[in-house]
Amino acid sequence: MRSYVSEFVGTALLLAIVAGSGFMGESLGAGNAAVALLGNSIATGAGLYALIVLLGPISGAHFNPVVTLMFWKLGHIKAPKMLGYWVCQFTGAIAGIWLTHLMFSLPIIQESTKVRTGLGIWVSELISTLVLLSVIHIGDKEAKDKVPMLVALTVTAGYWFTSSTFFSNPAVAVARSFTNTFVGIAPSSVFGFVIAEVVAALLVLGILALVEPKDSKSYTRGL
Secondary structure: OHHHHHHHHHHHHHHHHHHHHHHHHHHHOOOOHHHHHHHHHHHHHHHHHHHHHHHHHHHOOOOOHHHHHHHHHOOOOOHHHHHHHHHHHHHHHHHHHHHHHHHOOOOOOOOOOOOOOOHHHHHHHHHHHHHHHHHHHHHHHHOHHHHHHHHHHHHHHHHHHOOOOOOOOHHHHHHHOOOOOOOOOOHHHHHHHHHHHHHHHHHHHHHHHHHOOOOOOOOOOOO
């Protein structure tokens, strides 16, 4: 139960950090999108680092359905726990968005009108998810003590070098459709993001199946 609570709370706080810093950056930046994105990316990276360090020993600090899928495939967790994590991640993400609305005295129930679609955006999400999963997997094997920092810095950089701003997380994509703030995504755009993220995860799993021995398993908890 502690691990499920960890995934719910961690994902909720992650979305609160993402949405809250985006709203604050846009408000204080007086319409300057670069300033808003800078504040958004720094806050997200810093918050993610703290969450991974604190909650990693409890649940692995996945906060992301495709990360959980990868660790299930690698034998870190069993299928029932994977499904439980998914429920906690999706519900936690939406709760984090609603918490942000409450903190900033915004209408709790919203729907984003920000369209994010097109080939470039979808390719960006595919690459973003490939990069994130690769960093997590390689870091888990080669530099486990540095994984929180590696992931946090990758996400911070990803905000700036990808056209999609590095969602790389189906739960995040779905939850952000529930906010019409700086970080929102129109519900009609969510499907393309999720498909790109899932395809990237399947590509990573396929590559791992080819290049790693079948009996090769990490005995760490993973991210």
